[in-house]
Amino acid sequence: MSDYLHESFLPPPRLLMGPGPINCDPRVLRAMSYQLVGQFDPAMTRCMTETMALYRGVFKTKNPWTFIVDSTARGGIEAAMVSLLNPGDKVVVPVFGRFGLLLKEIAERCGALVHTLDLEWGQVAQPEQIEAAIHRFNPKLVALVQGDTSTTMCQPLADIGPMCFDMGVLTYCDATASLGGNDFRTDEWKISAVTAGLQKCLSGPSGSAPITLSSQAVDEINKRRHVEAGIKAAHHTEATGSRISSNYFDLAMIMDYWGEERLNHHTEATSMLYGARECARILLEEGVDNTVARHKQNGDALAAGLRAMGLTLYGEQSQRMNNVVGVYIPEQVNGDRVRQQMLEDFGIEIGTSFGPLHGVIWRIGTMGYNARRSAVLQTLASLEQCLLLNGLKLPAGAAVRQALSVYQ
Known part of the structure; x- marks a missing residue:
């Protein structure tokens, strides 16, 4: 207890790429101060x-x-x-x-x-x-x-x-x-x-x-x-x-x-x-339609990168949200272990799901301040490394290349 009294809580640096919450825009944090x-x-x-x-x-x-x-x-x-x-x-x-x-x-x-x-x-x-x-x-x-x-x-x-x-x-x-x-x-x-x-x-x-x-x-x-x-x-x-x-x-x-x-x-x-x-x-300031378009572009880039890894996306893709992608967890890997590695080794959070989809899909978000190119590419590259470490054979570098093609 005495240690708590002498130390402020300092949250670890995380890139929150799950289904929410997400990293706050620094301008919002400043306003709240x-x-x-x-x-x-x-x-x-x-x-x-x-x-x-x-x-x-x-x-x-x-x-x-x-x-x-x-x-x-x-x-x-x-x-x-x-x-x-x-x-x-x-x-x-x-x-x-x-x-x-x-x-x-x-x-x-x-x-x-x-x-x-x-x-x-x-x-x-x-x-x-x-x-x-x-x-x-x-x-x-x-x-x-x-x-x-x-x-x-x-x-x-x-x-x-x-x-x-x-x-x-x-x-x-x-x-x-x-x-x-x-x-x-x-x-x-x-x-x-x-x-x-x-x-x-x-x-x-x-x-x-x-x-x-x-x-x-x-x-x-x-x-x-x-x-x-x-x-x-x-x-x-x-x-x-x-x-x-x-x-x-x-x-x-x-x-x-x-x-x-x-x-x-x-x-x-x-x-x-x-x-x-x-x-x-x-x-x-960005414009509502422009913000929606940004979310769609980043969501599409993430989805394209996941497909390039050989992963299968969940659900009817024509009805998918712009800002969250569901992807089936490969049978050869432990989904929770990969999520833990993403968090501990790369500082990136991705989500599991609920009910009948728990342990079946990961949910990866591209939303708000995190709907940006660098966050998507970092997440894809890190997920690729985690899957390779868990024995899954992937076309190395294909995910990032395919995502970049969406941006270009």
């Missing part, structure tokens, strides 16, 4: 207002209610779900990986009646499947994951969002792992509510959950307001079933905090706000 101000200081409220405007650009939306939930990305998911759902509401959840299962669990904890579309992992839902589920179950909400890092698949939304809107069904999308690295158009795709996190393609740390809410979602949230803590509901109801079960994740109260009234709900996580603002500023 700035001194605190009071939560109602004019400079602070100005920073909050500016952050809202910046994230409208990130989400490609005009939604006034675009702000930050002080939590990890999972807290943003929970805030959206508990604020939109009443016990007994029907929800359709396409499940093609671990995070679809998470949406199912959270919706069930809200008391919703959940109907899943259980898809083969490595595939995505088709619009006609969701349309059929809507006709069958008449749900209030369709809850989707855009990019499920457990399978590396990216769910297309361009047809599903407008279809749900036309059918009078709300949509929620978890874009934690995809926003900034894959095309996302909140308004054009008519998505009712979207949440994300900083620790993937936005080049920041975990701890802030950007969220955007359409007017339809805001109307639904406002129906659930009650007279609590001096806040009068816009549409009060005596039905106990509509009372929100969370205080911290009550979006109606959080909106009062971020809105013009600035009603106190919690103490804003000031350093995280600075970081979240800088994440959005950096992305918009």
